[in-house]
Amino acid sequence: xxxxxxxxxxxxxTALPTIGRQLSASTTVLQWVTGVYxxxxxxxxxxxxxxxxxxxxxxxxLFGLVLLGVAGLATAFVTTAExxxxxxxxxxxxxxxxxxxxxxxxxxxxxxxxxxVRATTLISTVGLAGLAIGPxxxxxxxxxxPWEVLLLVNVPVAALAFVCIRRGIPADGGEELHRDPVDGVxxxxxxxxxxxxxxxxxxxxxxxxxxxxxxxxxxxSGVMAVxxxxxxxxxxxxxxxxxxxxxxxxxxGLAFKAASGLAVAGLGYLVTLQLQLDWGWTPAQAAMGxxxxxxxLLAGGALIGPVVERVGLDRAARLGAGAVVCGLAVYGLLxxxxxxxxxLALVLVAAGMRVVGVVAGTNVLRGLPPNRTTIGAxxxxxxxxxxxxxxxxxxxxxxxxxxxxxxxxxxxxxxxxTEFREAVTSAGLTLTVLAAALVGGGIIRARRAAHxxxxxxxxxxxxxxxxxxGSGRKSGAR
Numbered sequence: 001x002x003x004x005x006x007x008x009x010x011x012x013x014t015a016l017p018t019i020g021r022q023l024s025a026s027t028t029v030l031q032w033v034t035g036v037y038x039x040x041x042x043x044x045x046x047x048x049x050x051x052x053x054x055x056x057x058x059x060x061x062l063f064g065l066v067l068l069g070v071a072g073l074a075t076a077f078v079t080t081a082e083x084x085x086x087x088x089x090x091x092x093x094x095x096x097x098x099x100x101x102x103x104x105x106x107x108x109x110x111x112x113x114x115x116x117v118r119a120t121t122l123i124s125t126v127g128l129a130g131l132a133i134g135p136x137x138x139x140x141x142x143x144x145x146p147w148e149v150l151l152l153v154n155v156p157v158a159a160l161a162f163v164c165i166r167r168g169i170p171a172d173g174g175e176e177l178h179r180d181p182v183d184g185v186x187x188x189x190x191x192x193x194x195x196x197x198x199x200x201x202x203x204x205x206x207x208x209x210x211x212x213x214x215x216x217x218x219x220x221s222g223v224m225a226v227x228x229x230x231x232x233x234x235x236x237x238x239x240x241x242x243x244x245x246x247x248x249x250x251x252x253g254l255a256f257k258a259a260s261g262l263a264v265a266g267l268g269y270l271v272t273l274q275l276q277l278d279w280g281w282t283p284a285q286a287a288m289g290x291x292x293x294x295x296x297l298l299a300g301g302a303l304i305g306p307v308v309e310r311v312g313l314d315r316a317a318r319l320g321a322g323a324v325v326c327g328l329a330v331y332g333l334l335x336x337x338x339x340x341x342x343x344l345a346l347v348l349v350a351a352g353m354r355v356v357g358v359v360a361g362t363n364v365l366r367g368l369p370p371n372r373t374t375i376g377a378x379x380x381x382x383x384x385x386x387x388x389x390x391x392x393x394x395x396x397x398x399x400x401x402x403x404x405x406x407x408x409x410x411x412x413x414x415x416x417x418t419e420f421r422e423a424v425t426s427a428g429l430t431l432t433v434l435a436a437a438l439v440g441g442g443i444i445r446a447r448r449a450a451h452x453x454x455x456x457x458x459x460x461x462x463x464x465x466x467x468x469x470g471s472g473r474k475s476g477a478r
Contacts, residue, residue: 015147022147025081032085035202040092041099042385043195047187049100049378050239054182056172057101057374058165064097065162072154087151100377114309116366120358121304178371186239189228196221197386201393209400240375248448249367250376253360254383255442256321259435260353260360261384263324266391266431267331267349268293270424271342273399274335277407278420289339293346300354313359314446320355321439323348328435332428336421357384363446391431398427 012019012034020030052060071090078084102123141149196217203214232238245251268290275286308316327348334341361380368376399407402423405416412420 012147012150015142015150018142018147019081019084023079023081023084029081029085033081033088036085037088037092037095038385039195039198040089041095042198042382042389043191044093044096045100045378045382045385046190046194046375047239048096049375050187051182052097052101052374053372054177054180056177058169058171060374061098061101061165062162064094064101065158065165067097068094069155069158069162072151072158075148075151078148091151091154100374100381102377114305116362117308117313117358118305120362121301180237183231183235183237183239186228186231186235189224189231190239193221193224193228194382194386196224198389201389201396204393204397204400209397240379241372244368244372245379247367248445249363250379252317252442252445253363253367254379255438255445256317256356257360257364257380258383258387259321259438259442260324260349260356261387262391262394262431262438263328263349263435264293264353264391265388266395266427267328267345269392269395270331270427271335271346273407274342274424277412278417278424279339289342290346292343293350296347296350297354300351301358304355304358307355308359313363316355317359317363317446318439318443320352320359321442323352324356325352325432325436325439327352328428328432332425332432335428336425394430394434395427398430399423402426 019025019033025033048060067090071087071094074087074090075084078087200214200217200221203211203217207213209215229242232240232242245254271290272286275281275289281289304316307319311319327345327350330341330348331345335345361377364376364380365373399420403416403419405412407420
């Protein structure tokens with residue numbers, strides 16, 4: 001199921017020209033056909049993850065699968081681009097209901113840490129495979145079938161997943177859920193914050209930094225974030241307990257996840273432009289140029305288990321996050337001097353991201369109470385989605401600020417070539433600094449978690465732990 005949810009993120013890209021012709025859609029409308037899925041998906045994960053921890057992860061997943069099947073079936077009746085966008089919105093809602101639950105249920109099914117790492121690795125590999133092969137699968141299908149088939153395939157998949165989950169996974173027990181009322185105001189503020197944060201990068205890239213619209217979206221996102229924090233601190237039953245987020249394992253895992261999302265998105269955006277616009281590669285050649293990253297992302301899962309067993313979860317997270325920062329630094333400092341440096345940067349970032357994607361998620365979930373695992377999984381996914389959008393926004397804004405003229409023009413002047421290369425270097429180094437700051441904060445928090453664990457048996461810590469456990473019981477009973 002997770003494979004097809006990730007396929008939905010990328011599979012329509014190949015079909016956009018066909019969809020545009022058949023539905024008479026403009027470039028902006030086509031952008032929303034693909035982008036609205038990610039915006040709704042990322043925006044609702046936090047709220048729906050919190051709901052799942054209250055009413056049941058299995059129940060929310062089953063409802064999401066029904067919604068996905070209905071939306072896929074509706075594709076057969078689409079006649080306008082606006083109707084297709086509406087279908088994609090519903091699919092985004094369905095994905096937000098099922099994706100966090102996939103990780104939470106896998107964590108719940110296994111008590112052994114090694115089995116949890118294996119399960120999380122498998123889920124991560126399947127998702128990355130979906131993102132990577134989406135365009136290729138889409139092109140193959142379009143060679144013999146109409147574009148509607150790309151979404152209609154969700155119907156039998158959702159039906160099969162529904163049956164498997166219904167029969168193979170027991171319903172959540174009462175001790176695995178909590179009964180706090182749902183904070184509707186907090187859910188609205190959190191969703192608005194994330195949606196605006198995901199829309200703003202697209203507006204920056206498309207409208208440019210001279211347009212007020214992206215700045216308004218970014219500013220509104222900041223205001224919503226402040227209001228969400230205020231609400232979380234003052235509400236009797238907040239949507240998200242900020243005290244849980246502040247736990248060392250949780251905050252360090254989220255920081256590592258954000259750093260990897262920032263790096264992969266920003267680097268992929270810059271390299272794609274560099275290969276085609278600066279070096280004159282064709283789209284097919286540029287796709288081949290990105291293959292080192294794709295290969296590592298898909299094949300790297302086999303190395304995660306041995307690495308974790310050898311060095312432990314915490315050290316594996318630090319090593320992976322460090323590789324991400326090193327890859328960005330290589331690109332920022334040396335990427336303009338030849339493809340070999342670009343390839344090395346892609347490999348380092350992809351390898352680090354594979355480790356971080358698994359270990360960070362595992363750390364976040366093991367740092368939370370059992371009745372908060374779904375919102376924990378939603379936090380991990382949301383951190384990655386927002387960081388991805390931010391990485392593209394930073395890269396695109398720096399390019400727009402330093403490059404003069406039309407960046408897609410067939411021929412650049414010598415001055416424009418120099419501007420582009422300087423902009424790419426500046427963007428790469430900026431991403432390096434931002435990722436390093438996140439990784440540094442994550443390492444500090446992870447060491448605090450390790451220190452707390454190593455002193456668990458001291459009287460003072462025992463008292464603190466007892467107090468925290470009592471607080472958790474009180475929270476779960478409210």
